[in-house]
Amino acid sequence: MxxxxxxxxxxxxxxxxxxxxxxxxxxxxxxxxxxxxxxxxxxxxxxxxxxxxxxxxxxxxxxxxxxxxxxxxxxxxxxxxxxxxxxxxxxxxxxxxxxxxxxxxxxVGDKAEFGTISDIDDTILVSHATRLFKKLRLILTKNAKTRLPFEGVAEFYQKLKASENPFFYVSSSEWNLYEFLQDFFLVRNIPKGPFLLQEYKSGLRDLLFTGGGSHQHKQDKIKRLMALFPNLKFILIGDSGQRDTEIYRQALHEFPNRILAVYIRKIGKKDDFDEKTTQEFKEKGVPLLMLENTEMAKNHAKEMGFITK
Incomplete structure (x- = not known):
C-alpha cells in the first residue's frame, strides 16, 4: 500500500x-x-x-x-x-x-480539508496492549471477523473522512498483520487508509511481544506525512496506554500550525495529562483531550467544525 x-x-x-x-x-x-x-x-x-x-x-x-x-x-x-x-x-x-x-x-488532492493520523491498537481496535495475557488471548483465539472496535469509532471516523479527507494509520503493529487489519477495517466499515506499520518480524517470540518496541518509528512516519503533504493540517488520535501523547507532543513542536487537535483514548488508570504537556498544548492553541469514550471526541469535533453532524 x-x-x-x-x-x-x-x-x-x-x-x-x-x-x-x-x-x-x-x-x-x-x-x-x-x-x-x-x-x-x-x-x-x-x-x-x-x-x-x-x-x-x-x-x-x-x-x-x-x-x-x-x-x-x-x-x-x-x-x-x-x-x-x-x-x-x-x-x-x-x-x-x-x-x-x-x-x-x-x-491526496487539494480538496482535502485536513487529514487524520490514528493509532490502531486500543485506539480503534480493542487490544489490551498493555496487558500481556489479555492481549495474547485476543490475538491467538480471535480473527478479523470477531475482534471488536471501540464503540462509535467507525461512525466518527467516517464523519471525519467526509468526501476527501484522508486517513493514515500509524501503528506499532507489524507488517505481519497487514491482511488482518485490512480485513478488520473492511468488516467494521472503518475508513480505508494506508497502514504505516512496524517492520516485519519473524518467530514465536516476536508474536508474543507484537506491538512492542520504542514506538519511535511512529514519529518518523509522521514526519514523512508532514513533508509529503506540506499544506495539509492533521488531527492526531491515539491512546494513553503507550507513548502516543509524547509522540504527538513532539509533532506539536516540530510542525507548528499543522496540528488541529489531539484526541487520546484513556486506557487503564491514567486520568489526565501531566501539567507540562497540558501547558505546552495550551500555549500552542491546540486542543488536547483525554477521552472516556468516542462520543467525547465526536462532540468536540462538532464544536470545532471538523464534522458537520
Missing part, C-alpha cells in the same frame, strides 16, 4: 516465502485462528530480490532490503486524480515472470 501527492508517491511492500492465504470466518474455531496467526509470524522474508513496479504504462525498479522489504519513491509522468489507484508489482527470472500482485495507493 502507498500514498502520495500528484507529483510524488511512496510505495512499500515485501517479498515473503511460505506465506499462506489467510481467509477467516466469524464461525472459525479457536484452533484455526491460532494456527493462522502463528503462520503470519513464520513466513520467511526474501532479501535482495528485484521488484518491478508498473504504474499504468510506466515501469520502475526497486529491490528488497535485508529484511525482505522494499520502499520506493515514484515520480509518475501521468496525471493522477485524487483517490485510490492500482499498482502492479512483479518479480522476474530472466524473461520469465514468476510472480505478479496488485497493490493500491492513495493520492
Amino acid at each position: 502507498g500514498y502520495g501527492n500528484q507529483n510524488l508517491i511512496y510505495l512499500k511492500g515485501g517479498v515473503l516465502e511460505n506465506r499462506p492465504e489467510f481467509n477467516s470466518k466469524a464461525t472459525d474455531k479457536r484452533r484455526k485462528n491460532f494456527r493462522i496467526m502463528l503462520s503470519r509470524y513464520l513466513s520467511s522474508p526474501i532479501p535482495e530480490m528485484k521488484v518491478q513496479i508498473t504504474l499504468g504504462q510506466e515501469n520502475f525498479a526497486t529491490q528488497t532490503d535485508d529484511y525482505g522489504y522494499f520502499s520506493a519513491w515514484v515520480e509518475p509522468n501521468q496525471a493522477l486524480k485524487p483517490g485510490w489507484h492500482q499498482v502492479e508489482y512483479s518479480i522476474n527470472e530472466g524473461d520469465t515472470e514468476i510472480c505478479r500482485v496488485l497493490g493500491e495507493f492513495l493520492i
Whole structure:
C-alpha cells in the first residue's frame, strides 16, 4: 500500500516465502485462528530480490532490503486524480515472470480539508496492549471477523473522512498483520487508509511481544506525512496506554500550525495529562483531550467544525 501527492508517491511492500492465504470466518474455531496467526509470524522474508513496479504504462525498479522489504519513491509522468489507484508489482527470472500482485495507493488532492493520523491498537481496535495475557488471548483465539472496535469509532471516523479527507494509520503493529487489519477495517466499515506499520518480524517470540518496541518509528512516519503533504493540517488520535501523547507532543513542536487537535483514548488508570504537556498544548492553541469514550471526541469535533453532524 502507498500514498502520495500528484507529483510524488511512496510505495512499500515485501517479498515473503511460505506465506499462506489467510481467509477467516466469524464461525472459525479457536484452533484455526491460532494456527493462522502463528503462520503470519513464520513466513520467511526474501532479501535482495528485484521488484518491478508498473504504474499504468510506466515501469520502475526497486529491490528488497535485508529484511525482505522494499520502499520506493515514484515520480509518475501521468496525471493522477485524487483517490485510490492500482499498482502492479512483479518479480522476474530472466524473461520469465514468476510472480505478479496488485497493490493500491492513495493520492491526496487539494480538496482535502485536513487529514487524520490514528493509532490502531486500543485506539480503534480493542487490544489490551498493555496487558500481556489479555492481549495474547485476543490475538491467538480471535480473527478479523470477531475482534471488536471501540464503540462509535467507525461512525466518527467516517464523519471525519467526509468526501476527501484522508486517513493514515500509524501503528506499532507489524507488517505481519497487514491482511488482518485490512480485513478488520473492511468488516467494521472503518475508513480505508494506508497502514504505516512496524517492520516485519519473524518467530514465536516476536508474536508474543507484537506491538512492542520504542514506538519511535511512529514519529518518523509522521514526519514523512508532514513533508509529503506540506499544506495539509492533521488531527492526531491515539491512546494513553503507550507513548502516543509524547509522540504527538513532539509533532506539536516540530510542525507548528499543522496540528488541529489531539484526541487520546484513556486506557487503564491514567486520568489526565501531566501539567507540562497540558501547558505546552495550551500555549500552542491546540486542543488536547483525554477521552472516556468516542462520543467525547465526536462532540468536540462538532464544536470545532471538523464534522458537520
